[in-house]
Amino acid sequence: MSRNVDPAHPRPTPFDGKSEYAAWQTLLDSIPYSRHLGLKVQQHNEATLVQLPYRDAFIGNFMLPALHGGVIGALIEITARIAAQREDTQLRSPRILGSNIHYLRSATAQITFANAEIVRQGRRTSLVRVSCWQGDTTAPIANGVVQLLFSTSEKNQDGIGDK
Template sequence: MKNRERYQEWQGQLDRIPYAQHLNLTAELHQQMPCVFMPFEERLVGNMLLPAIHGGAIGALMEITAIVACSATTNAMRMPKLIDSTSDYLRSSKTENTWASAELIRQGRRVMAVRTTAWQSNRDRPVATGRMHLLTQLT
């Protein structure tokens, strides 16, 4: 599947997730790879003193990115279910737009392992990374 087709599939999956709509998430091609874009909004600020985007918004962005990547890969009728998630917050996020990408690490019959990365102005300086396991075969 070509990257443009993957991008369109990702947008279709995002449209099925109400919280993704609440965060105004959209699929984009970033350096020819599909990713999820979260536009900056004042309501996302968690620490007004820094100011910085709330870690929960960054975590949700990474989890939704993992779900969308798995769902687009498996073409399942149902959304994958998150089994566990570990997030590493590497630096304070600024009041800027944020992107996230997902890398499928392992795909089993029922479980997928995914690594996610969230960044702002520079992809080489991520604000957070995550590791997630998702149940893909729902009975």
């Protein structure tokens, strides 16, 4: 079931009148785990980056010290989700169908960045490639590919009935 949209009276969006930066930050702030992690948006050379601040609580191996892989995985999945959601013209909240994450090197105790590239954005699904690094963009610590599903029912577009 699709919505009837009157082109003469477009539906207001949470991004109206906001910069790309502010729109991404609005999406990040709408995800509780994103707020818990303290994720922030940054602009860098025409790209929108997601920044994960360093916290001792994120350390998975205190001997190295290295960030926990689950924190890196969450950064990748959340970055993919907001990138796909930002590109969706119907402002639907996507659900993750699957993710494939490659941990390339140890993530040290410092600020981590991620950026997303939409590989394919369809009517119902999206495929997003994400890269994470610390300091040097040419030396990624992890990368991943996330497949997302957008709801097609009117009931779920409003967030009603989501569990």
